[in-house]
Structure formats: C-alpha cells, structure tokens
Amino acid sequence: MSTPPNPPSNPVGPPTEPAGTPIPETPEISEAPETDSVPAPAQPLSLEKTPAAPATPAAAAPTPEAPAAAAPEPAPAPSAFAPPTPPAAAGFGGGFGAAGAPGAPGAPGNQWGGPTPGYPGAPYPGYPQAAPTSNxxxxxxxxxxxxxxxxxxxxxxxxxxxxxxxxxxxxxxxxxxxxxxxxxxxxxxxxxxxxxxxxxxxxxxxxxxxxxxxxxxxxxxDRQVEEDRRASERLPGRDPSRSAAPTPVPGLTSALPFGEKFTYPNGITVSLSVPTKYEPKGAYARKQVKNAVELTVTITNNSNAPYEVGYPSPNVRDDQGMTAEMVHDGSVPQMIRGAIMPGESASGVVAFEVPQGTRSITADIRPGILGDNVKYAGPIG
Known part of the structure; x- marks a missing residue:
C-alpha cells in the first residue's frame, strides 16, 4: 500500500465515547491498487501566500457498522512574518529529491541548477605608487x-x-x-x-x-729664432753690436763662383761644386729628364760642437732668371741630414732641369735653419 504524500496529522488525544458503548468490530479495509502519483509542479511562493497543506487522500469508505473516523485537527495558519517555505525543486533524474521519491516533501532540489546573482564589478584600485626617497x-x-x-x-x-x-x-x-x-x-x-x-x-x-x-x-x-739668427752672425770675442763680416762680403752681398767655400762666423763652411750636365741612370729617367745640371753640396763643421742640418738644398735659376725644377728619378736627390760632428764634412748631390741651351746658372744655399743664404753664379761646366 502506497504512503500518501502528506500523512494526516494525528489527533492530540483519543476520541472519547459515551460510557457503555460497545466497541464495534473493525471491518477490513480493502486495499486500493497502487498507483504512481505524479507530483504537481511547484508553484512560486510569496510572503503574502503560503501553500496550504495537501489534502489527505480518502481512504476506503467505512462500512455501516464502523463508526466514522475522527476528523484530523486543522494545521495552524502560518504567521505573516514567518519566512516562506521554499518549493520542492526538481532533483536530478526527473525531479527526484534526496530521498529518492518523486516530489517528496522536504527533499532538497538541485541547488546548482539555477543561475545565481553575481556581484557587481568594481575597478581594481591597484597598489599606490611610492614616491622616490632619493634623487x-x-x-x-x-x-x-x-x-x-x-x-x-x-x-x-x-x-x-x-x-x-x-x-x-x-x-x-x-x-x-x-x-x-x-x-x-x-x-x-x-x-x-x-x-x-x-x-x-x-x-x-x-x-x-x-x-x-x-x-x-x-x-x-719667432722672436727667439730671430735672436738666435742674429747671435750666430756675430764673431766670438767681439762686441755683439758689430757685424761678423765686413761690408761688402763675397757670398752675401755678391755671388761667389761655383766651387768656392764660404765660412760662417760660427765656423760652418758651405760650398757648391761647378754645375755639370746630369746623365739619368734609368731608361724611364732618360725619357723624363731632357736637360739637367748636377750640383754637389758640401758642408764642413769647423766649430767645437755638433751641427744639425736639415736637408739643405740650393735654389737654382737659369740665365733668364727662371727657377729650375729639381729632378727626382731615384738616383737624385741625395740630401744631407742629421748632425755633423766637429771637424767632419758631409756632401749631397742634387740635379735641376733647365731649358735647352742654358749656358750659366745662379744658386743660393743655406746650410741650416739659421744664417743667411750664400750666393753662387757661374757657367755650366
């Protein structure tokens, strides 16, 4: 026999009968066929309305001999301030509750089935930026x-x-x-x-x-160089205000013939040899050099200290006064350089291109940085 969904509430006490009333025999109640009851869909509840208790299913009709069963006491009305009773939610597998019976009262439904209200979003405040402690x-x-x-x-x-x-x-x-x-x-x-x-x-x-x-x-x-130049022109042991060489001085005020020597007051002697025709040594040099003259420069140190020379080279002009160009063919020029020790001499060879037909040349040379140029003039030998 199936159990009704909501059994009737039991009376508080047994019914009272008049004294001396015989107890009738209880007739047998025929069993009703079992039928599966389908629970009604749950209705939404509100505070104003509370679902009434389900009605008690009618039992088998009593026989005329059986007295009527006592009516159950009605359930007390719910208070208006009581929280609403949640409706029975359908469980997993077609509305079965936790007890396994369909629509069983008090059985919890699927609490994760429906959507739940979310929390309102708020911007993340972030971490406050700490101010630098140093600069x-x-x-x-x-x-x-x-x-x-x-x-x-x-x-x-x-x-x-x-x-x-x-x-x-x-x-x-x-x-x-x-x-x-x-x-x-x-x-x-x-x-x-x-x-x-x-x-x-x-x-x-x-x-x-x-x-x-x-x-x-x-x-x-510049002033120091000028003072050194003037000091080099003075003779040792004489008054510095007097000139080292008398006027006129051959080589300074007039040209010396090639081959002559000129001696400076400090003991340095310079000379230029007689110019001769220069013969180039290589085939390429013979094609480039047409008419050149060769000169030998000789410097002698007659002083008591080493004398430093710096590539002394003469300036040569032809008989028309035009400056001649120095020849560079690998053999010449052979310049004097370095220091000349006391009592020694040094020589170098140079060559200059002059126009064809030139018979005489002029030249001037200075043995070092200081001193005047010595002038030479003469025919080509």
Missing part, C-alpha cells in the same frame, strides 16, 4: 656642472669641459623630471642645470684663451 640625478648634475666650469675655462681642456657640461645639463633635466614625480632635491637639480649652462659658456671662453695662448707662443718663438 641621485640632481646630485650628479650639481657635481658635473661644477667640473664643466672648471675644465671649460682652462686652455687646451675646453673640449672636456664642453662634454662634461653637456652631460650635467642632461642629468639636471632628468633630476627635475624626477622631482616633479615626488622625489626630493628639486632645487639642487635646478642649480645643476644652471652650472652646466655656465660650463658651456666657460668652454667657449676656454677656446678663445687657447687661441690667444697659441698666438702668443708663436710670436715668442
């Missing part, structure tokens, strides 16, 4: 700006001051940007920028100072 760029800008001023004003070091001042300017700008974001030492960064700009101006001043120093050094060197 090293400001300190570096201050230091480099000061060094830029110091190096920029020094002659020959202005370029280093320019580079350092430019670096300091960049560091100062970076320090100001960092200070605007909360870092300290903004005033120090501004001072570094000012010092860096002053360093750039100091570098410009250092450039002008360098040019002035170089010009002054050149002028002093």
């Amino acid at each position: 090293g760029l400001a300190v570096a800008a201050l230091i480099t700006g000061g060094f830029g001023i110091v190096l920029g004003i020094i002659p020959f070091f202005f370029w280093a001051g320019t580079l350092i001042a430019a670096v300091g300017l960049g560091l100062g700008i970076g320090g100001v940007v960092r200070a605007n974001k909360g870092a300290p030492n903004k005033s120090m960064a501004v001072v570094g920028i000012v010092l860096s700009v002053l360093g750039l101006f100091a570098s410009v001043g250092g450039l002008f100072l360098t040019v002035m120093v170089v010009d002054k050094a050149d002028n002093r060197l």
Whole structure:
C-alpha cells in the first residue's frame, strides 16, 4: 500500500465515547491498487501566500457498522512574518529529491541548477605608487656642472669641459623630471642645470684663451729664432753690436763662383761644386729628364760642437732668371741630414732641369735653419 504524500496529522488525544458503548468490530479495509502519483509542479511562493497543506487522500469508505473516523485537527495558519517555505525543486533524474521519491516533501532540489546573482564589478584600485626617497640625478648634475666650469675655462681642456657640461645639463633635466614625480632635491637639480649652462659658456671662453695662448707662443718663438739668427752672425770675442763680416762680403752681398767655400762666423763652411750636365741612370729617367745640371753640396763643421742640418738644398735659376725644377728619378736627390760632428764634412748631390741651351746658372744655399743664404753664379761646366 502506497504512503500518501502528506500523512494526516494525528489527533492530540483519543476520541472519547459515551460510557457503555460497545466497541464495534473493525471491518477490513480493502486495499486500493497502487498507483504512481505524479507530483504537481511547484508553484512560486510569496510572503503574502503560503501553500496550504495537501489534502489527505480518502481512504476506503467505512462500512455501516464502523463508526466514522475522527476528523484530523486543522494545521495552524502560518504567521505573516514567518519566512516562506521554499518549493520542492526538481532533483536530478526527473525531479527526484534526496530521498529518492518523486516530489517528496522536504527533499532538497538541485541547488546548482539555477543561475545565481553575481556581484557587481568594481575597478581594481591597484597598489599606490611610492614616491622616490632619493634623487641621485640632481646630485650628479650639481657635481658635473661644477667640473664643466672648471675644465671649460682652462686652455687646451675646453673640449672636456664642453662634454662634461653637456652631460650635467642632461642629468639636471632628468633630476627635475624626477622631482616633479615626488622625489626630493628639486632645487639642487635646478642649480645643476644652471652650472652646466655656465660650463658651456666657460668652454667657449676656454677656446678663445687657447687661441690667444697659441698666438702668443708663436710670436715668442719667432722672436727667439730671430735672436738666435742674429747671435750666430756675430764673431766670438767681439762686441755683439758689430757685424761678423765686413761690408761688402763675397757670398752675401755678391755671388761667389761655383766651387768656392764660404765660412760662417760660427765656423760652418758651405760650398757648391761647378754645375755639370746630369746623365739619368734609368731608361724611364732618360725619357723624363731632357736637360739637367748636377750640383754637389758640401758642408764642413769647423766649430767645437755638433751641427744639425736639415736637408739643405740650393735654389737654382737659369740665365733668364727662371727657377729650375729639381729632378727626382731615384738616383737624385741625395740630401744631407742629421748632425755633423766637429771637424767632419758631409756632401749631397742634387740635379735641376733647365731649358735647352742654358749656358750659366745662379744658386743660393743655406746650410741650416739659421744664417743667411750664400750666393753662387757661374757657367755650366
């Protein structure tokens, strides 16, 4: 026999009968065929309405001899402030509850079947940015700006001051940007920028100072060379105000013939040999050299100290006064160079291209940096 969905509530106490009433025999109740009951769909509940208790199914009709069964007491009405009773939700597998019976009262339904309200979205606040506790760029800008001023004003070091001042300017700008974001030492960064700009101006001043120093050094060197030249022309043991050679002096005021020697007051002797026709040694040189004359330069050191020469070469002109061109063919020129020791001589060979038909030439030569040129003139031998 199937159990009704909601059994009737039992009476509080047994029914009272009049005294002396015979107890009738209880007739047998015929069993009703079992039928599967399908639960009705759950209705939505509200606070205003509460579903009434399901009616008790009618049992088999009593026989005339059986007294009527006592009516069950009605269920108390729910309070208006009581929470609503949740409807029976359909369980897994076609509405079966936790107990396995279809539509069983009190059986929990599928709690994950329906959608649940979500939480409203809110922007993520993120982590607060901590302000920098130091500003090293400001300190570096201050230091480099000061060094830029110091190096920029020094002659020959202005370029280093320019580079350092430019670096300091960049560091100062970076320090100001960092200070605007909360870092300290903004005033120090501004001072570094000012010092860096002053360093750039100091570098410009250092450039002008360098040019002035170089010009002054050149002028002093020129005066020293002139004084040395004048001192070399004076004879030892005589008054410096008097000239070393009387006027006129052959070789200085007039030309010497080729082959003659000229002696300077310091004991250095120079001579040019008689010019002769130059014969090129190689086939290529013979094609390039048409008419050249050859000269031998000889320098003798009659002083008491080594004499330094620096490639002494004569200047040659033809009989028309045109400057001759020196020949370079691998064999000539053979220049004198280096130091000549006291009592020794050194010779070199040079050749010059002259026009065809030239019969005489003139030349002048100076044995070193100091001293006057010695003049020679004569025919080609």
